[in-house]
Amino acid sequence: MKTFSLSRKVFMAFALVFAATMAVEAVSSAWRISQNLSAQYTSKGTAIATGIATSSVEIILFRDLSTVQALIDQYLEIEGVAYVMVVEPQGEVLAHTFTPEVPDEVRGLERSSQTVTQDLHIAGLGDFLNVKSPILAGKIGYVNVGMDRKHIQSAVWEACLRQIALLLVMFLLGLFLMRWLMYQIVDPLNHLTRHAKLLAAGSPGSAASSDVWIAASRTDEVGQLARALRHMVDELSQREEELRKAHDELEVRVQERTAELQQVNARLQEEVRQRTRSEERQKRLAEELLRSNNDLEQFAYIASHDLQEPLRMMSSYVDLLADRYRGQIDEKADRWIGFVVDASARMKQLINDLLEYSRVGRRGKPFEPADCGALCATAITNLGHAIRESGARIICGPLPKVAADATQLTQVFQNLIGNALKYHGPSPPEVHIAADRQPGQWVFLVRDNGIGIAPEHAERIFELFRRLHSRQEYPGTGIGLTLCKRIIERHGGRIWVESRPGEGATFFFTLPDRGGD
């Protein structure tokens, strides 16, 4: 796009304003001068006419026409006066100033006892303002004074031309001044613009080295602008330098970081590979474990189920033997038969427990909402005999509803409460059952005031058929807690014990909170 330069715009505005001013000024001054001069000429003509009329009375009456003529002649000297004429009442000319002759137009002017002003056109001479004044009320004659309109016109023209000439001079002067100012302002601005463009194009160095910065030494606004631009250029150069340095540094750092990252990456990849490998191994192990677990379960079930039959036969026959042959053989035989009966009964218990254990995984019912309070109450009812026998006090706090296998969970409560009743100290057992809601899970506790458990046994007590005491001290096969652990784990929770010997024990187990209540 072609730029319309500031100087040209200013010039055009300037020229327009001047032209308008000139036109308006010329017209208005022409009108004004014309009006003024007309008024001035009218009053001047009137003054002269009445003056002559007043002073010529005696001269006309007593003296000669030379004197009248001399009187009127001097008025021709006055600017604007074109002619003076003195006529007798009858119209005879007494004195006049016309050459080469008196025009007919002035002879025919009407007479009046008043001073009369009228416009008069005289063929060949032009337009005049004729002032006619009576001498001694018209008894002696009349004075005609003609004021030249041409004079007015030429004065108007002269004034107009002078005005225009003056305006033109001012215009030229203004033009010169403007050009100078433009040179002072626009040229440096153009330089600045050019160099700002260079700057924009990205070469502040070349812009800064230019001679345009001479403008910066000026004290005016252009100087300020130039200084500001120079400051900007300096700043930009500096920033660019800094930026370049920062960029370089960054590049080095990026390279370093990239190298580090690559190393870390390689390490991570290695780790991932290892983890994958170990995960695979774990998976394999888990699978193996699951398989061996299932095999074990299967084995336990089959063993316990299949062992029941021969055992039942053995115990039936041993019982028969004991019943029928007690006291018949000898004492020793009776004792031995008694050992077999006990052993078969114990074995039967073991096999039932084992069967029970294996059934937790295989015969579990699907989870349904269950009121733990009710389940706990069932367990307490089931333990009614033992409770009464031991004189125990069972305190059950409010318990939540959870999604669970109700039978199994009842078994858990029953086992834990049963243990508390079984392993009591000298004082009657006191059992507290409570539950506490924690994020994502319910934590149940069953606390007793029993004999307690040494911490080193806290884990072992959950192992299958693990017993800390002799059968004689505390009867049982040692399947109870193992069963609890298995049930809780099936429900997705865990079970542990906090205890010290002689201080009672607190069993905790968790169940996932699935929002059952």
Add this chain to the structure above:
Amino acid sequence: MNRRRFLTATALGSAAGLLAASPLSGPGRSGKEIVLGMSAAFKGPSRGLGIELYRGAMAWLEQVNRAGGVHGRPVVIKAYDDGYDPLPAIANTIRLVEEDNVFLLFGYVGTPTVTRMLPLLKIYSDRSIFLYFPFTGAQPQRRPPYERFVFNLRASYQQEIAGLIDHLVPLRRRRFGVFYQIDAYGRGGWDAVRVALGQHKLSMIGEATYRRGTPFMASLRPQVDILRKAEADTVICVGAYAACAAFIRDARDAGWEVPIANISFVGSESLLSLLRQASRERSEDYTRRLLNSEVVPSYDRSDLPAIRQFREMMERYDPRPPGELMPEDYKPLPYSYVSLEGFLNARLLVAILEKMGKSPIREGLAAATESLDNFELGIDVPVSFRSDRHQGSDEVYFSTVEQGHFVPVTDWKRWAP
């Protein structure tokens, strides 16, 4: 404008005065010299009048002064140029009276100038300032209220014009047209024509005017056409010589052959000089059918003693106006009606001064002049003044051009249509 002209004129006058009055200082009455103050046209279209009038007067004064002056006192003229313009004439008069302290005013030229300076004489009446023998036949200085401050030698324009008309009307010239300068002089002349024709129950049949100062090269053909259209059979000019000569030239160029009469103010030789020059340049005789009225006899009349003295002294002294007042391009006329008038004026004035004794005072001038009775001036016409008569001569002479020279009119019948 008026003021500027006034100042210019004053400056001019003062410069001229320095040169003109070189050996003269002090008041005219108490000093050695008797100083006469003169304001006239030494420059411009009418300069010939002032210069020739001065020369004629100085011819006699030179003679008088060489013979020891008036009662031992030389008589000198202090002259300023007024260019035939009223305002400088007024300024010069004031200067002459108030600064130069002249004894009397003498040798003024022109009606508009004299008419306008007359009130000064009234103002200076307590100093008894008189104007002697102005070169104008106008009426204002011959009438109240200024006639008592002025002494005229020459006949009036009215008398000149009446003389012309009185001679021409009987020759059956009836249609008079007037060409005149539109100022006090011309209008006075116009009035004189009107009055003179009225005596014969006639009126002028046409009139045309021109502006004072019109030079010879200007065209006056419109004026010619106006009068010709009015079918004038005689034209009377009341003007200055340059314009009148131009009018004559244009009339003849237009093929208009009517007699053209001029009055004394044209300074016949000045008029003739221009016409002869034009005749030479255009191979056309512009000097035919010209009639002039004069207030002094022809300088060819050697039978008159004053004329003989005039010619002798003009020849002997060939006086020149001093310094600036004598333009380099002006060629003085050996003799002329104007210089003769100046000569006669000086003769009469010296006679008056002589009557006043060794210690003339201004206050004695009027009495001395008015006591002149039938004074023999040497032109065969006795000159008398009285308190009610301030014009010395009523004599009008007529001349015409023959073979390039003005000669007295002897045969009037020639001028019949």
